[in-house]
Amino acid sequence: MRRPTIARRGIAATALALTLGLTLAACSGDSEDDASPTPSATSTADPAAEADEAAVAAITVTGDPGAEPVVTLPTTPFEVSTTVVKVLTPGTGETIEDGQQLTIQSVVVSGVDGSVAASTYTTTPDIVILDADLGDLHDTLVGEKVGARFVRTVPPQSADDPTSYVQVGEIVAATTIPSRASGTPVTPPAGLPTVTLDSDGKPTVAAATGAAPTTLVVQPLITGTGAPVTAEQTLTVNYDLSLWDGTAVTSTWDDGKPAQFALSSTIPGWQEGLVGQPVGSQVLLVVPPDKGYGAKASDTIPANSTLVYVVDILAAS
Incomplete structure (x- = not known):
């Protein structure tokens, strides 16, 4: 579709823009000072996915709600071959619904050395429509609550960039958008x-x-x-x-x-x-x-x- 843009947001301009440009999926919540993701109770026959689940469970996230979290990887380089999405801590606000507009603060760290690759906390939050185009992010966040903090992994996307990334984000707001102008x-x-x-x-x-x-x-x-x-x-x-x-x-x-x-x-x-x-x-x-x-x-x-x-x-x- 022809968009009215000359230049879209750069892929590294914000944390979510970076990870959206790779392959989006997600998870939510952390209101505690120290939280680690809990592996999914759903077993998988894929050994790589099981290994990635275990690797994500070893990630540590610290920091108060509303502040940029500190993400500590269990080892570096940190490598995954699948996208894993997990809830850290549920939110306490309104329930998030399909099709809403989400305001998200997030930080992305590089699996190479754990350094921050992008952060909206130093720029502006990302704004996205929560629909099926967001894949696992959509499936995970529908039914969660505002304030939820999530972690997800993004595996390497090409031989030119063999880096794995880890995103930790917080849902700041969820707004129901009208479908048409009115007035x-x-x-x-x-x-x-x-x-x-x-x-x-x-x-x-x-x-x-x-x-x-x-x-x-x-x-x-x-x-x-x-x-x-x-x-x-x-x-x-x-x-x-x-x-x-x-x-x-x-x-x-x-x-x-x-x-x-x-x-x-x-x-x-x-x-x-x-x-x-x-x-x-x-x-x-x-x-x-x-x-x-x-x-x-x-x-x-x-x-x-x-x-x-x-x-x-x-x-x-």
Whole structure:
């Protein structure tokens, strides 16, 4: 799917970004000062998996809830060949539900020497949607409680990087995200693409006539009641993208799940057009080439295209 990004979060920018880029899975909780993961009671016929379970059980995690934990590996180099996910200590907050947006603080250590490879505690927490795409992380966290701390391993992903990693994370918050914009409808002026919504809020965009505008058009279609979006936030959105001539490009409604972007990583048309819009809004953006992908073709988008986005701002954090 064509995303409105110029550059996504770097794979080593945050702890979860690092491990998401490898293969995601997880586990939860630690409110004690010293905790070690408990191996799963489920036996396995795979000797490698059994060995990895035992290795994870020997990891020690210390530190108070809310603070960056100290992860001590039983030996270095620490190597695993499978992904293992374990609960350290359950949380005490609200129950985590499928499809919620999670705020996660985590630290990742390298199996080579136990050093910290990445940490959100020195940057900003990661924001993810808890759905089936997260694999074992999803399966483990659904039904846990906010405040849970988890440990998981990530085996080497290629011969070029034979490193195993260990992640310890804490679920800071779990928020139920609406599926569509809601608020006060706004009647747009004539001459813009026409947007109609089905019963689920999915937009259909009919092309406008005439020449495409040469400057960015920002037209609210629904004004939400949330806080205004700021430039440094990560947005959770549903969006539809088409070209000025009406050619459909992509839609998160077709994916069946919203998308998430650090607003600062998106095309200029998004950065300029969405800052200040209230969360909950639906915004029509008509993005000229110099605010989009410019003179270069991008996937199915021809060079020098004027882009038409319909964006539902579902959350910002």
